[in-house]
Structure formats: C-alpha cells, structure tokens
Amino acid sequence: MSSLVWVELDRAAPEHNLRQLRAGADPGVIACAVIKSNAYGHGAAEIASLLPSAEWFGVNSLDEGLELRRRGITRPIILLGHVALGELEAAVEADLGLTVYNRETIARLSSCSSLPRPARIHVKVDTGTARQGVMPEELEDFLLLVKRSRNCALEGISTHYANIEDTLNHDYAELQMARFASALDVVDRTVGRPPFIHTACTAAALLFTSTHFTMLRSGIGLYGLWPSRETLLAAREKGGSVPEFRPVLTWKTRIVQIKTIPEGSCVGYGCSYKTMRVTTLGVLPVGYADGYDRAMGNRAHVLIRGRRAPVIGRICMNLCMVDLTDVPVAKLEDEVVLLGKSGEERISAETMAEWSGTINYETVTRISPLLPRKVL
Numbered sequence: 556m557s558s559l560v561w562v563e564l565d566r567a568a569p570e571h572n573l574r575q576l577r578a579g580a581d582p583g584v585i586a587c588a589v590i591k592s593n594a595y596g597h598g599a600a601e602i603a604s605l606l607p608s609a610e611w612f613g614v615n616s617l618d619e620g621l622e623l624r625r626r627g628i629t630r631p632i633i634l635l636g637h638v639a640l641g642e643l644e645a646a647v648e649a650d651l652g653l654t655v656y657n658r659e660t661i662a663r664l665s666s667c668s669s670l671p672r673p674a675r676i677h678v679k680v681d682t683g684t685a686r687q688g689v690m691p692e693e694l695e696d697f698l699l700l701v702k703r704s705r706n707c708a709l710e711g712i713s714t715h716y717a718n719i720e721d722t723l724n725h726d727y728a729e730l731q732m733a734r735f736a737s738a739l740d741v742v743d744r745t746v747g748r749p750p751f752i753h754t755a756c757t758a759a760a761l762l763f764t765s766t767h768f769t770m771l772r773s774g775i776g777l778y779g780l781w782p783s784r785e786t787l788l789a790a791r792e793k794g795g796s797v798p799e800f801r802p803v804l805t806w807k808t809r810i811v812q813i814k815t816i817p818e819g820s821c822v823g824y825g826c827s828y829k830t831m832r833v834t835t836l837g838v839l840p841v842g843y844a845d846g847y848d849r850a851m852g853n854r855a856h857v858l859i860r861g862r863r864a865p866v867i868g869r870i871c872m873n874l875c876m877v878d879l880t881d882v883p884v885a886k887l888e889d890e891v892v893l894l895g896k897s898g899e900e901r902i903s904a905e906t907m908a909e910w911s912g913t914i915n916y917e918t919v920t921r922i923s924p925l926l927p928r929k930v931l
C-alpha cells in the first residue's frame with residue numbers, strides 16, 4: 556500500500572467527455588482543454604495525457620505552463636491568468652500564449668531585445684464580467700498598440716461570460732455576446748481577425764453554439780461534471796441530445812483504526828458529536844489538509860464496500876472519524892470512497908459540494924495536489 560489517500564482517474568472518461576462537448580460544434584472548431592489548477596484537482600499532467608485529441612491546453616499560471624512543457628507537452632498552451640512583467644520573457648521562451656489586457660505587458664514585451672519568437676498575444680475583452688480584460692471602448696487603441704509593437708503577434712481574441720451557469724435567464728450572457736460581436740467588428744476594422752477566437756466555457760459551449768467561434772475553451776465538462784443544475788436544465792429545455800458526462804475522479808482512503816466506544820462518548824475536537832449508542836468507530840487518515848472540507852463534519856458520508864457510513868465529529872487536519880456500526884463488514888485497511896462510486900452507491904461532487912456549502916468546481920479543485928493520482 557503506497558499511499559493512504561489517493562485519487563483514481565478513469566482513463567477513458569476525459570476523451571469521452573471531450574467528445575460530448577464537441578458534439579454540438581462544427582467540425583472545424585478546435586478545443587482548448589482548460590486544465591488549470593491541477594486540472595481542477597484531477598492532476599494536470601495526467602489529464603493532459605488522457606486528452607490526446609485536445610488541440611490546445613489552457614492553464615492559469617506561468618508555472619503551470621512550464622510544468623506541462625517540462626512534461627514534454629508540445630501542443631499549444633495558453634496562460635489564462637496573469638503573467639508578471641518580469642516573467643514575460645520566460646513565457647515566450649517556453650512558447651506559451653499570453654492572455655493580455657494591460658498596456659504595460661505590451662510595452663515590456665516590445666522592449667525585450669532577445670526573444671526567440673514573437674509573443675503569442677490573445678487580447679481579452681471585458682464584455683461584462685469585470686475581471687481581466689480590455690474595456691470595449693479602449694479596444695481599438697489597444698489593438699493598434701499590439702499591432703505597432705515589436706515582438707507581439709496577435710493570435711487570439713477572447714472573452715469570458717459572467718452568468719451562463721448560474722441561471723436559466725440568459726439575458727446577461729446574450730448582452731455579453733452582443734458586446735463581443737461589436738468587439739469583433741472593431742478587430743476586423745482595425746487589425747484583422749486573428750486565427751483563434753475563443754469564448755466558450757462548458758456552459759456556453761453546451762447552450763450557445765454562437766459562442767464557439769474557432770475554439771472551445773472548456774474545463775468542467777471534461778471532468779464529467781455539469782457546470783450547474785441550471786446548465787443541465789437549460790440543456791434539457793433546449794431539446795436535442797443532452798451530453799452524458801462521465802465523472803473522471805474517485806477519491807479514496809483506507810480505514811486505519813476500528814474500535815468500539817461506549818454510548819455517550821464525545822467524538823473529535825469540540826465534542827461536536829456524542830454517541831447515542833455503543834458505536835463502532837472508524838478512523839480515516841484524511842482531513843482538511845487533503846482538501847476534505849472541515850465544513851463536512853457531522854454532515855458527510857463515505858462509502859465502504861458499497862455501504863454508507865456517516866462522518867461523525869469535526870474533520871481534523873489529517874484525520875476524520877466515521878460511524879461503522881451499521882457497516883459491520885468493514886475491516887481495518889478497507890478502501891473507503893470519499894467521492895465516487897462504491898457498489899451501487901455514489902457520492903457525487905455535487906453532493907459533496909452541498910455538504911460543504913460550495914460548488915462542484917471547488918470541491919474537486921481543492922483536493923490536495925500532494926495526493927497521488929492513479930490512472931486506471
């Protein structure tokens with residue numbers, strides 16, 4: 556037994572999910588697989604290797620991009636997050652595309668004397684998310700600056716939607732789409748349209764083909780997860796075939812102690828749980844340091860041999876406790892499924908997210924990168 560807490564990845568699921576995402580797109584539309592933040596907790600290098608048909612990869616930081624290059628990934632990579640001015644050269648040397656929205660970035664790039672190639676610039680337009688991006692009224696000047704600047708090659712134009720996932724009312728998303736269409740008019744008029752136009756996160760890719768342009772830029776669907784219940788409902792309402800996503804990840808641990816404790820015993824810090832019967836207690840070597848959220852104490856379940864066992868007491872940094880009284884078959888070092896399937900039972904990322912008051916994205920993304928990822 557090499558590790559007491561680990562993540563298993565279904566080898567075939569990422570490509571299956573990518574096919575689901577591509578199903579509604581024209582054949583010429585390529586896919587940028589968003590594998591930032593350790594591929595939403597799944598393991599970036601592992602997921603990249605399980606997506607041989609993804610034409611591009613999107614990551615957040617320079618470090619993530621460099622790590623993929625170190626792992627031998629030669630496909631195009633775009634850095635979706637910010638690159639510090641002092642690190643722009645390193646990004647260009649590693650041939651990483653840049654999401655650009657600051658004049659200072661262009662100025663710094665054009666002042667570099669020895670770049671091996673022009674920087675691959677993707678100008679991001681803020682169409683209403685109020686995050687990174689050039690404001691539409693400043694776009695024309697910004698594009699002309701890029702065009703005039705040494706070492707800069709305009710390769711893409713992008714935007715990101717604020718409110719596709721969270722609602723069945725897509726008025727705001729449609730407003731952003733209209734603003735992006737106007738931005739593309741400016742691009743066409745001033746510098747000409749570059750080859751890569753990308754706006755489609757998973758929900759946009761599934762619900763609005765008009766967001767596809769030349770490249771999807773999707774993450775959560777690749778991992779077999781719906782962006783939200785609203786996205787699933789909206790996809791059903793639209794009719795046609797609804798994608799069947801296959802979750803990629805199972806998160807497991809093992810029981811490290813089983814013992815009987817009397818009725819009335821306190822369990823864990825703060826004595827937040829008191830047994831109401833003689834209880835078979837199981838100790839699990841997983842805690843909030845691993846990404847198993849402390850808010851799930853006294854709320855979550857785990858699965859052992861296809862049976863549910865409730866988490867009792869608070870979740871500690873490296874441990875938590877479960878009630879095994881109704882799972883008498885449980886044995887020391889048995890596998891425990893924290894997230895995923897066991898027999899007929901399943902704990903989904905959505906259920907776990909509900910237990911800890913968050914969304915499936917966060918639940919999987921915060922699984923510690925230190926835990927091993929095993930491809931099965």
Ligand SMILES: Cc1ncc(COP(=O)(O)O)c(C=O)c1O
Binds near residue numbers: 758782
């Ligand atoms: C800039 C950007 N593009 C694309 C995505 C992918 O979104 P999703 O995981 O909803 O497909 C994200 C996700 O956070 C993002 O921040």
